Amino acid sequence: MDVFRVSILGCGSAKPTLRHYPSSQVVDFRGNLFMIDCGEGAQMQFMRMRFKPNRLRHIFISHLHGDHCYGLPGLLSTLGLGGIDGHVAVHLPAEGIRLLKPLVDYSSHDLQVEFLPYEYGRNVIYEDKALTVETVPLRHRLPCVGFVFREKEKLRHINREMVDFHKVPLALLGRIKSGEDYVKPDGTVVPNALLTTDADPSRAYAYISDTLPLKSVVEAVEGADLLYHEATFLGDMQKRAKETYHTTAEEAAHIAAEAGVKRLVIGHFSSRYLDEKPLLEEAQSVFPSTVLAREGLILDV
Amino acid sequence: MDVFRVSILGCGSAKPTLRHYPSSQVVDFRGNLFMIDCGEGAQMQFMRMRFKPNRLRHIFISHLHGDHCYGLPGLLSTLGLGGIDGHVAVHLPAEGIRLLKPLVDYSSHDLQVEFLPYEYGRNVIYEDKALTVETVPLRHRLPCVGFVFREKEKLRHINREMVDFHKVPLALLGRIKSGEDYVKPDGTVVPNALLTTDADPSRAYAYISDTLPLKSVVEAVEGADLLYHEATFLGDMQKRAKETYHTTAEEAAHIAAEAGVKRLVIGHFSSRYLDEKPLLEEAQSVFPSTVLAREGLILDV
Numbered sequence: 001m002d003v004f005r006v007s008i009l010g011c012g013s014a015k016p017t018l019r020h021y022p023s024s025q026v027v028d029f030r031g032n033l034f035m036i037d038c039g040e041g042a043q044m045q046f047m048r049m050r051f052k053p054n055r056l057r058h059i060f061i062s063h064l065h066g067d068h069c070y071g072l073p074g075l076l077s078t079l080g081l082g083g084i085d086g087h088v089a090v091h092l093p094a095e096g097i098r099l100l101k102p103l104v105d106y107s108s109h110d111l112q113v114e115f116l117p118y119e120y121g122r123n124v125i126y127e128d129k130a131l132t133v134e135t136v137p138l139r140h141r142l143p144c145v146g147f148v149f150r151e152k153e154k155l156r157h158i159n160r161e162m163v164d165f166h167k168v169p170l171a172l173l174g175r176i177k178s179g180e181d182y183v184k185p186d187g188t189v190v191p192n193a194l195l196t197t198d199a200d201p202s203r204a205y206a207y208i209s210d211t212l213p214l215k216s217v218v219e220a221v222e223g224a225d226l227l228y229h230e231a232t233f234l235g236d237m238q239k240r241a242k243e244t245y246h247t248t249a250e251e252a253a254h255i256a257a258e259a260g261v262k263r264l265v266i267g268h269f270s271s272r273y274l275d276e277k278p279l280l281e282e283a284q285s286v287f288p289s290t291v292l293a294r295e296g297l298i299l300d301v
Numbered sequence: 302m303d304v305f306r307v308s309i310l311g312c313g314s315a316k317p318t319l320r321h322y323p324s325s326q327v328v329d330f331r332g333n334l335f336m337i338d339c340g341e342g343a344q345m346q347f348m349r350m351r352f353k354p355n356r357l358r359h360i361f362i363s364h365l366h367g368d369h370c371y372g373l374p375g376l377l378s379t380l381g382l383g384g385i386d387g388h389v390a391v392h393l394p395a396e397g398i399r400l401l402k403p404l405v406d407y408s409s410h411d412l413q414v415e416f417l418p419y420e421y422g423r424n425v426i427y428e429d430k431a432l433t434v435e436t437v438p439l440r441h442r443l444p445c446v447g448f449v450f451r452e453k454e455k456l457r458h459i460n461r462e463m464v465d466f467h468k469v470p471l472a473l474l475g476r477i478k479s480g481e482d483y484v485k486p487d488g489t490v491v492p493n494a495l496l497t498t499d500a501d502p503s504r505a506y507a508y509i510s511d512t513l514p515l516k517s518v519v520e521a522v523e524g525a526d527l528l529y530h531e532a533t534f535l536g537d538m539q540k541r542a543k544e545t546y547h548t549t550a551e552e553a554a555h556i557a558a559e560a561g562v563k564r565l566v567i568g569h570f571s572s573r574y575l576d577e578k579p580l581l582e583e584a585q586s587v588f589p590s591t592v593l594a595r596e597g598l599i600l601d602v
Contacts, residue, residue, distance in 0.1 A: 040375040066378045066408050074341040077367045099404045
């Protein structure tokens with residue numbers, strides 16, 4: 001199947017530790033790289049994981065807390081130094097333009113950086129032939145969204161034998177793959193179901209950044225193949241989680257279960273946890289298909 | 302002797318590598334910490350070297366290239382999260398306020414951050430009872446200065462025997478230490494030289510950031526106990542060094558020799574050098590008391 005892969009560059013939270021980098025991930029979709037969040041040091045992690053800089057064309061920032069965006073000036077400046085004379089789009093809350101653009105513009109490079117503000121809400125903010133990226137409104141101390149990467153419906157597979165048997169002209173195969181029936185020169189209709197088999201399923205990856213646990217997220221991420229959900233605290237810190245607009249491991253797992261996703265990866269761990277195993281165990285007790293994020297982890301969607 | 306110590310947090314140059322952090326150092330002067338430059342990741346290095354955050358009250362930024370200042374928002378934000386309800390002064394070119402203040406102000410914390418713009422020139426920009434910090438104008442692609450940390454003249458040592466012999470009242474000892482003669486009640490003058498011995502020498506540390514090699518630097522750092530000088534390139538890259546307003550290892554060593562400093566530490570290594578030993582050898586062939594900067598290196602001034 002085509003590559004659709006998530007790499008974790010950082011999965012710590014606001015207070016930095018020597019065990020984690022702040023939030024950043026890279027989604028590799030068929031060779032095109034999309035970065036989600038860009039905490040300080042993301043460029044080092046990007047380099048460490050040997051990503052090709054000129055494959056990165058879109059960066060999505062979930063919100064403007066430093067641990068999600070302070071790595072942006074450095075990353076962009078380095079991409080420019082690398083002699084990329086291309087174009088990078090940064091999708092972020094409008095306020096981020098005021099905060100980050102002066103700093104980014106000040107460093108001299110040939111890289112064209114386009115800041116694309118998105119509205120807080122549920123909107124498709126990126127689309128190409130094969131993929132959409134949709135924002136999911138979250139509830140944090142400041143405007144924050146998640147992102148759902150959704151593979152578009154794929155073409156059906158040609159049943160070579162039947163196509164030959166019915167003498168479907170080569171030129172029509174594209175339309176047959178899209179689901180059209182074949183009308184023979186004599187007017188007979190060959191239903192598409194005879195000529196094709198089902199397309200590969202379309203996959204979805206959902207990234208849920210800093211937030212209180214939300215029912216609306218359940219709906220937005222329903223059926224996703226992979227869900228990343230923040231799980232800053234253990235269940236015994238639920239009060240603290242609520243005060244700081246965060247989610248516990250248990251709550252994240254309930255969301256995964258209710259949304260019927262295939263797999264859950266939890267991250268954004270509070271610096272208080274020197275060992276994240278209890279977070280994993282808590283989540284797995286609700287939703288067994290859970291893994292812990294860690295720097296360098298690669299997950300196929 | 303009182304602590305006067307330089308710690309290297311990062312000594313790479315603009316293009317990041319996995320071998321070096323970008324520029325940042327900490328000067329520990331009698332328990333007070335002064336940071337010089339603050340490239341991305343400086344806060345991680347600060348943590349790694351176990352510095353006490355509440356000892357850091359002054360940060361000096363030599364110029365506004367990203368590899369010297371992109372770590373500032375993260376460091377300040379983290380200092381604030383650490384529950385420091387104190388005050389940090391950032392000394393920087395005025396332009397830096399426009400670039401960095403919006404981002405720093407946006408992160409919520411109790412830390413009071415004061416931005417203190419300095420003029421390009423040779424000026425004392427910090428002074429306390431025991432120390433001055435002076436800027437040294439450099440020549441780089443944008444306004445850039447070096448910093449000289451100079452211990453103030455110290456008090457002379459009392460010669461206890463002579464002071465007792467001449468029955469100098471206790472109340473006058475402070476003035477005697479400062480160099481005054483003692484006038485006896487009968488009008489006889491006891492020269493200070495009889496009552497005291499020389500003060501400990503005053504030490505100086507000079508940090509010379511990105512620049513073409515300059516004669517004026519020789520004068521400004523004359524006699525320093527320790528000189529950090531950038532040495533981005535080897536001598537065979539002299540043309541490239543000139544084009545990019547940088548210094549070669551050989552040139553840095555000549556400046557150290559002409560200025561008669563005690564020791565030289567070179568840094569800001571180009572990412573092209575996977576091994577810095579040739580830079581060291583080149584500098585040592587001119588000025589033997591040279592060492593290579595490296596992350597974690599601690600030098601007593």
